[in-house]
Amino acid sequence: MSRHLTSLTEADVAAVRAVVDAAEHADHVRPVDEAVELLLARGLGSGAALWLDEGGFALVRPGEPRELDLVVRPDARRAGLGAALAREVLDDGPWAAWSHGDHPGARALAARLGFRAERSLWVMRLPGDVSLPQAPSEGPTLRAFRPGEDDDELLRVNREAFAHHPEQAGLDPAGLEERMGQPWFDPAGLLVADAGGGHLVGFHWTKVHEASDDAPRHGEVYVIGVDPSAQGGGLGRRLLVAGLAHLRSVLGDDAEVVLYVESDNDPAVAMYAKFGFAHAARDTHVQYRRGPVLLGT
DSSP states (O other): OOEEESBOOHHHHHHHHHHHHHHHHHHSSOSSOHHHHHHHHHTBOTTOEEEEETTEEEEEEOSSSEEEEEEEOGGGOSSSHHHHHHHHHOOSSOEEEEEETOOHHHHHHHHHTTOEEEEEEEEEEEOTTSOOOOOOOOSSEEEEOOTTTSHHHHHHHHHHHTTTOTTGGGOOHHHHHHHHTSTTOOGGGEEEEEOSTTOEEEEEEEEEEOOOSSSOSEEEEEEEEEOGGGTTSSHHHHHHHHHHHHHHHHHOTTOOEEEEEETTOHHHHHHHHHHTOEEEEEEEEEEEEEOOOOTTO
16 A cells, blocks of 8 residues: 655655666666656645655646656566556546656556556657757847846736646746756756847747766757747747757767757757757657546546
8 A cells, every 4th residue: 555645755756766766777768757857856745745655656736637647666566566556646626647758558457447648758868969950140139038037927928928838837846946946947057138238029048957877968958948029030940059059068079958849839840850859759758638538437
């Protein structure tokens, strides 16, 4: 029987991370996203709850729908633990759950539990040997983010650029401060487009991932946001080139750069492909959803 927790000790966090690391080593993809990593760093809170077993865990994040993160250690799989944890947590309300890497075991379990695939997120990769194209030099000044000065403007641009995005639009001052407190945060890697007087019209937030047992040091196009008033004039392309150039200046020209994009965002996928980014089937994350379960069905 799992332990139901709404706050985590250091030992609990270590146990969860051990499961995550083991799954990543076996499957070659991190089985949780940044939101989960931030929750673990806080020891939960924010209405989240964890069901922890020796062989795995189920994490529930509040929202509409609630989100389920379920990870089972490789040596504990195919014994019914995933289904048992899921049934311990799920109720008849609406739910969402991600399968990072579109794992076949997750696909089978989702079908058994009545979830359907609703959304697909692609990882696209840019090899280090691809030359960067030229971008227009005219337009707003591109400079490094100034913490404490640019916060409100950055959040405004983010809010307007991602008004219909289910996750990114929710970034608030607390979320920005939390991310700026992470070890990977570097103001020089958050490039902003300043139209004058500190009025921002876009940004490219990059991230450097340090080497691990499962991946070499590499870069990420974390977020690119362009104010709707400045869209259509090539600013997004200019920000992308500038961010990639920054990553190569930090990592070297041979380092890989990754990004995440909705699979049905055809304009964005086409733009990234022109830059040399490519997608492989294994680099697919799938969101499953289950609507309210009607009693008696």
